Amino acid sequence: MLFLQLIANGIIAGSVYALLGLGFGIIYSATRTFHFAHGAVYSMAGYLAFQFHVFWQIPLAVSIVLSLLAAILLGMAIEGLIYRPLRGVGASSMEILLSSLGLFILLQNFMIILWRSDPRVLPVAETIRKGISLGGIWVTSLQLIIIAISFGLWGVLLIFTQRTKMGKAIRALESDPEMTEMVGIDPAHIRFLAYGIGSALAGISAILATMDMGIDPNSGIMALLIAVIAVLVGGIGNYSGTALAGFLLGIAENMGIWKIPSEWKSSIAFGILVIFILFRPTGLLKKT
Amino acid sequence: MDYIFYILILVEIYVIVAVSLNLLMGFTGLISMAHAGFMAIGAYTTTLLITSLGMNFLLTIPLGVAIAGMVSALLALPSLRVKGEHYIIASFGLQIILYNILLNWVSLTNGPYGFSGIPRPQIFGYKFATYRSYLILASLVTCVCVFLIWRITRSRFGLILKGIREDEVAASSLGKNVNRFKVVAFVVGSSIAAVAGSLYATAISFIDPFCFTIHDSIFMLAIVIIGGTGNIFGSALGALLLISLPELLKFFQVAETVAAPLRQMIYGALLVIFMRFRPQGLLPEYRARRG
Numbered sequence: 001m002l003f004l005q006l007i008a009n010g011i012i013a014g015s016v017y018a019l020l021g022l023g024f025g026i027i028y029s030a031t032r033t034f035h036f037a038h039g040a041v042y043s044m045a046g047y048l049a050f051q052f053h054v055f056w057q058i059p060l061a062v063s064i065v066l067s068l069l070a071a072i073l074l075g076m077a078i079e080g081l082i083y084r085p086l087r088g089v090g091a092s093s094m095e096i097l098l099s100s101l102g103l104f105i106l107l108q109n110f111m112i113i114l115w116r117s118d119p120r121v122l123p124v125a126e127t128i129r130k131g132i133s134l135g136g137i138w139v140t141s142l143q144l145i146i147i148a149i150s151f152g153l154w155g156v157l158l159i160f161t162q163r164t165k166m167g168k169a170i171r172a173l174e175s176d177p178e179m180t181e182m183v184g185i186d187p188a189h190i191r192f193l194a195y196g197i198g199s200a201l202a203g204i205s206a207i208l209a210t211m212d213m214g215i216d217p218n219s220g221i222m223a224l225l226i227a228v229i230a231v232l233v234g235g236i237g238n239y240s241g242t243a244l245a246g247f248l249l250g251i252a253e254n255m256g257i258w259k260i261p262s263e264w265k266s267s268i269a270f271g272i273l274v275i276f277i278l279f280r281p282t283g284l285l286k287k288t
Numbered sequence: 289m290d291y292i293f294y295i296l297i298l299v300e301i302y303v304i305v306a307v308s309l310n311l312l313m314g315f316t317g318l319i320s321m322a323h324a325g326f327m328a329i330g331a332y333t334t335t336l337l338i339t340s341l342g343m344n345f346l347l348t349i350p351l352g353v354a355i356a357g358m359v360s361a362l363l364a365l366p367s368l369r370v371k372g373e374h375y376i377i378a379s380f381g382l383q384i385i386l387y388n389i390l391l392n393w394v395s396l397t398n399g400p401y402g403f404s405g406i407p408r409p410q411i412f413g414y415k416f417a418t419y420r421s422y423l424i425l426a427s428l429v430t431c432v433c434v435f436l437i438w439r440i441t442r443s444r445f446g447l448i449l450k451g452i453r454e455d456e457v458a459a460s461s462l463g464k465n466v467n468r469f470k471v472v473a474f475v476v477g478s479s480i481a482a483v484a485g486s487l488y489a490t491a492i493s494f495i496d497p498f499c500f501t502i503h504d505s506i507f508m509l510a511i512v513i514i515g516g517t518g519n520i521f522g523s524a525l526g527a528l529l530l531i532s533l534p535e536l537l538k539f540f541q542v543a544e545t546v547a548a549p550l551r552q553m554i555y556g557a558l559l560v561i562f563m564r565f566r567p568q569g570l571l572p573e574y575r576a577r578r579g
Contacts (some may be wrong), residue, residue, distance in 0.1 A: 034373055086564060094319065095563050097376075098513060102559025105506055109549035109556065115426060116545075225384065228377050262394040270381030274366065277378065281370040 003244070005137050006254045012143045014250025015150035016205045018243040020223055020228025022157055023201030027075075027239035029174045031195035034097040037078055038202055039224030040107035045071035045203035046215035047111055050120045060124065068203045075190050075199025078103065104220075112217045121214035122207065126174075135144055146208045152241045153201065161239060174237050202227075222266060229273045235283020245284050248272070293419035297491050299531045300423075300430040301484045306511040306523035307437050308480035313509070314518035314573070315441050317453035322363065322379040323508045325386035326478045328500035329356040330485025332390065334405050334579040335495060345409030345490060349429075353484040355549055359386075360478035364471045383502050390497035402496025409490050419550065434481055438520055449473050450518075503552060510555045514562055516569025525570055530555060 020042070027035050045067050052063035071200035082103060086096050128141040172180040173190045181187055206223070209215065230249060234241030249269050256268040276283070305327060312318040330352035337343040337351065356572045359382075367378035390397045408416050409425065416422045440446050451459045453467050460466045489495050507530070515526025542550065562569065 034376075082560065082564075088411075089564075091567065093562065094317070095567050097319070097373075098509065099560050099563035101506055101509065102556045102563065105503070105556030106553050106560065108557075109552040112549040113546055113553075225377075225380060229381070232374060232377060261392070264388060267381075267385045267388055270385055273377065273381060277370055277374055278366050281374070 004238050006252060006258055008137045008139060010246060010251030010254035012139070012250070013254060014145060014247035015147045015208050016212075016246075017226050017230055017250050018150050018246030019205035019208075020227040021234060021246040022239060023205065024171065024200040024224070024227035025198075025231040025234070025236070025239060025242045026157070026201070027194050027198035028231055030170045031079075031083070031173075031191045032093065032154050033083055034093065034100060035078075035195075035198075036100040036224060037103040037107060038075075038198065038227065039220035040073050040104050040111070040207045041078075041221045042197050042202045043108065043111055043215060043217070044074055044206075046057065046122075046206035046219065047115050047120065047209040049210060050122050050206050050215070051115070053122060054120075056177035060122075060139050067207060068200060071199045071203030071206070072196050075195040075202070079191055079195040081214055084191075104224075108220055111220075112121065117217050119214040119216040120210065122210040124211050142212060146212060149204065149208065150243075153204070154239070156195075157201075158237055166193060168189075171237075189254070200214040215279060225266070226232065226269055229269050233273060233276045233284055235285055238283055238285055241283050241285035248284070290419045293423045293453070294491075295532055295535060297419065297423050297426045297487075299528050300426045301487050301491065302508075302511060302527035302531050303430055303524045304411075304433045304484040304487070305481055305508050306515060306527045307434050307520050308477045309508050310512045310517060310520060310523045311437050311480075312474060313512050314491050314516075314523075315446060315453065316449045316470060318368075318470060318474055319376050319509065320379045320474070320478065321376060321382040321502065321505045321509070322360075322386065323478070323481050324500040324502070324504035325383045326356045326360060326481040327485035327488065327504075328386060328390060328495075328497075329359060330482025331489040331500070332397060332485075333482070334486040335406050335489045336396070338407060338409075338490070339403065343484070344411070346411060349483055349486045352486050353479045357475050357479035360475045361471065364474040368467055368470050368474065380502070382484040383505050387435075387497055387501055390500065397497070400497060402494065402499075403489075405495045406489050406495070408493070408504035422491055426491065426567045429483060429487060433480055434520065434524070437480065441520065445469070445472075473551065507552075507555060510559050512569075513567075514555075514558055514569055516571040518572065518573035519569070519571045522569050522571035529570075 024035065024038050025173045026031065027038065048067035048070050049063050052058040052066055053060050058066070075111070082099060083096055086099060091099075124142060126147070131138045131140050161171055169180070169190050170193065172185065173187055177187055180190070206215065226246075226249060230242050230245040233248070234243070234245035249272060251277050252272055253268050256265065260268070294444050305323065309320065309323050312320050330349070333352035333355055334345065334348040337348040338345060363378055364375070367375035391400055408422065410416070416425050448459065448464055448469055452464070452469055455464050488499070511526040511530050512523055514523025514530065515524070534554070537547050537551065
């Protein structure tokens with residue numbers, strides 16, 4: 001029973017990780033920018049939802065929409081105000097990465113000044129926080145919702161990138177930026193689109209995590225680490241691989257708690273990355 | 289006066305940190321996010337050997353360097369083999385793990401409490417008890433480290449590293465084992481950070497895991513960038529500026545809960561600004577990097 005419970009906990013954590021990975025993945029594969037500040041977009045969405053709902057007493061649904069919009073705007077503003085000018089002056093990918101790192105530090109500490117270092121939990125109705133037993137496994141309705149949202153968005157993202165014109169444009173930019181431009185797609189627009197979608201996914205995972213477990217100043221950097229590991233393990237540009245890797249990380253961490261003290265949780269994700277670097281550097285599912 | 293000596297000692301420690309990181313970033317084109325972790329290895333090795341075995345300070349330095357070297361080789365050997373940015377995330381992960389070890393392996397590291405009252409080094413019966421005398425010791429160690437790295441960058445080995453940074457394919461077509469050079473550079477640069485850690489522990493007399501977080505690693509990257517990648521004197525200047533200027537904040541009445549994040553905000557902003565407007569840093573390498 002404990003085994004099944006740990007698997008269930010792993011899938012719940014993995015649902016958030018999968019969304020994190022998908023968000024970072026779409027940005028990284030489309031723009032090849034190592035977007036460290038993604039971690040700050042994540043925390044910003046969580047903290048803003050808390051600010052709107054708890055401090056300003058705005059209804060939960062409205063707070064969620066507002067904080068998601070803010071996350072999308074922040075992501076697109078970073079692309080437009082920071083990365084785009086850098087690309088314009090011919091900065092190397094390392095220089096953009098370091099700039100993103102600086103931006104992450106700037107935003108993260110700004111949030112620490114605004115919201116202090118205490119963990120914040122977004123309050124939700126008691127009825128969906130109450131545990132229910134599914135054949136002996138305890139989960140809350142909230143956690144079932146999180147799982148459903150994660151699988152749903154994974155499906156939507158697959159359909160979007162495979163079937164729609166805009167989604168195909170993102171994949172085109174992934175494989176050949178110059179060719180994309182030649183067939184009349186403006187890479188600048190597609191990059192904005194990728195930042196918008198990726199930041200929305202970061203925002204959704206942040207809000208779900210803030211409801212379920214809460215957010216603190218360290219959450220952003222840990223979310224980023226998980227997101228990057230999911231992308232590298234799943235394979236860059238391979239969205240199903242990334243989502244599966246997210247679930248794999250969640251399950252591995254929770255199975256790990258069975259035998260290893262929980263303080264070492266964050267080391268488990270890194271261990272998985274090292275195993276993949278050693279034995280399967282192209283990722284979980286080979287890109288077709 | 290002691291306060292000024294204290295700041296100068298800190299500056300020298302960060303000169304070692306920045307110059308060794310510059311060997312990776314500026315001369316080889318590798319970014320490491322685990323530099324604070326390697327510094328921690330030196331700091332904890334020295335502290336444990338001095339306090340539990342009463343070992344001589346100077347003997348603890350090479351041991352810290354050796355351990356940091358082994359750990360960095362464990363990181364670099366697999367992750368530098370893979371093309372792309374995997375190794376950056378690997379170093380990021382290593383930094384998190386090292387921090388976890390410091391925090392959670394309580395029987396060895398004393399966990400979140402760290403160690404206080406670390407004794408000042410004693411060499412040939414002379415105890416470097418005052419800040420003034422310690423400054424002399426720190427200066428000597430710093431000079432040795434900087435000279436060593438300066439020699440490396442001027443050697444054939446250093447030239448090959450620069451060649452790899454500029455064009456990996458060309459370097460390997462000239463018969464250079466690119467990966468081996470990168471690994472060696474990574475190990476040398478990382479292990480010298482341990483020397484800075486050994487100095488830090490005995491200078492401040494207090495260490496805990498919170499001295500060596502991922503944020504400190506990023507701070508070190510900022511020093512190198514702002515000083516100028518590929519220029520050793522730039523790193524020294526960067527360390528001087530970024531260590532001493534924030535001390536000025538103390539003269540304004542800012543609460544510590546705000547001052548610490550404010551300091552970090554400033555160097556985060558500096559990273560962004562420098563990358564945009566002066567990517568070569570304050571003291572550039574001897575030629576322009578962008579056409």
